[in-house]
Amino acid sequence: MSVTEDTETIRTLFRQQHGFLMSKIMFTACELGVFDLLLESGEPLSSGAIAERLGTSPSGTERLLEACVSLKLLRMERKDSEGLYGNTNLANLCLAKSSPKSQYHYLKFQSEVIYPGLQFLTDIVREGKGPFKTTHGMLQKSFFEASCSSEEKLQRFSDAMDDAWSLYGREVMSAFNLSHFSLIYDLGGGSGALAKECISLYPNSTITVFDLHKVVERAKKHSMSSNKMRITFKEGDFFKDPVPEADLYILARTLHDWQDEKCLQLLTKLHQVCRPGGGVLVIEMLLNEDRCGPFEAHLHSILMLVLTEGKERTPSEYKALYTAAGFKEVQHKKGSRYSIILGRKQ
Ligand SMILES: C[S@@+](CC[C@H](N)C(=O)[O-])C[C@H]1O[C@@H](n2cnc3c(N)ncnc32)[C@H](O)[C@@H]1O
Incomplete structure (x- = not known):
């Protein structure tokens, strides 16, 4: 050399x-x-x-x-x-916190949750098992249970999640023309930040944010009254509870939290309740097909290993899940940070 x-x-x-x-x-x-x-x-x-x-x-x-x-x-x-x-x-x-595109809350979450959590990475890789449950001394608690365990933690997580949509919300929601989907569910939709982008782009749509009890309770308290006619909230567990019929289901940064079996279980359930001609829109950071990059998707896959039971996937891996669940036509578009995948039911 x-x-x-x-x-x-x-x-x-x-x-x-x-x-x-x-x-x-x-x-x-x-x-x-x-x-x-x-x-x-x-x-x-x-x-x-x-x-x-x-x-x-x-x-x-x-x-x-x-x-x-x-x-x-x-x-x-x-x-x-x-x-x-x-x-x-x-x-x-x-x-700066006051900037409309501020990423302050995501950085705070990284500093207070992810940064300390990463000290366990060696053990997590060695043990190869559900990290948050054991390593964080929070036996029996999943990452989401832990995030909902106090108002302060829930706010920290919710604000952190919302920051991304001030930068990329419009881009991901306009990647496909969704104007013909009038009844939309955002599953695991958190505070409804992406739902707001959706109704501002598609004036004929109404959207229901479906999330866990504590998340919905908090989101309802903070939702703007001007959006109340078109954004509603429904609490439930998308694995255990029935999901109502709709034209489109959004899963933004949600499938990456789960193992393939659970993703397939959820997508199959959605295929059953989805109206004919409807679909599922997945928004995720994707790995390249050869799994060499992009750098950021690999970093996020490590985060998923530390915090959840999920992982980042390639476009083919998502397409295989859609197909196994019964969706026929699957298209994907690359955004500047997140990719957008639309699978349609015939
Ligand atoms: C990583 S966050 C993504 C939030 C939002 N979609 C976004 O992109 O900003 C995952 C969301 O799924 C919700 N969630 C986790 N498990 C769930 C379940 N079993 N049923 C319903 N929602 C769930 C969490 O509460 C959280 O709001």
Whole structure:
């Protein structure tokens, strides 16, 4: 290997081994409110002023701000030999809480749930069994039971899930023309964030968000009265309870939580109740057919291993599940982050 190849290889090693450190720097700055403060202030601030306004230590704050500049989360300009810090576009768009496209809540969930959970990855890979149930000391509890175990945890999970749809909701809901599906169920639809995108795109549709008791109870409390005519909520367990007849069922980031057998059980049930000509719309991050990439889908498959019993799949794997459940015509479209698969019942 040449010196240049060696240098590049070693650089790759360092970049990757420090990934966790980069995440933690970003999480910490979010948690302390650095990006919110700089967005609100409207002008660059010195490290001392930031520390004072946040009530943090001057030395720790300066170190954190410098690291954020190196990660391109902040920019720094010198004025009279003093460093003044401001948000980059990325921070204004995605890290400040008040931005309409903020990913703050997803980062908070990553920091508080995923980051600590990943310390068990070696054991989980070694044991190859239901991780959340055993490793987290929450025997008998699935990830969803644990997420619903307090109002605070439920809010954290729900807000985290919703963040993605402020960026990709419109794209995934418009990938196929769904205007001829008037009665829609969003199964595992959480707070109804995707349902809102759906009714804004398709004026003739009504949508029912079907989810677990606690999730629906909370979603009803927070749903906007202007949407009440077209978005309703129904509590139930999609494995155990009957799912009503509809034209279209949406399963967004839901099948990836479950093993193949459970996915097939659910899809078969939906095929039975789906109206003729109706369908099932699956929204998931997909692995390439050769299972080499994309990088993000592999990371999410690891998350599914740590948190759930599911995994990310290739387009063919999803198509095989649809076909086994009885759906004939299955099409898939690639979005910028999530792919969209529509299977139709004849
Ligand atoms: C990963 S979240 C996805 C939420 C939403 N579809 C989204 O993409 O933002 C999975 C959802 O499935 C719900 N869920 C899990 N098990 C369920 C079950 N047995 N019956 C109904 N909903 C369930 C969870 O409460 C959660 O809201």
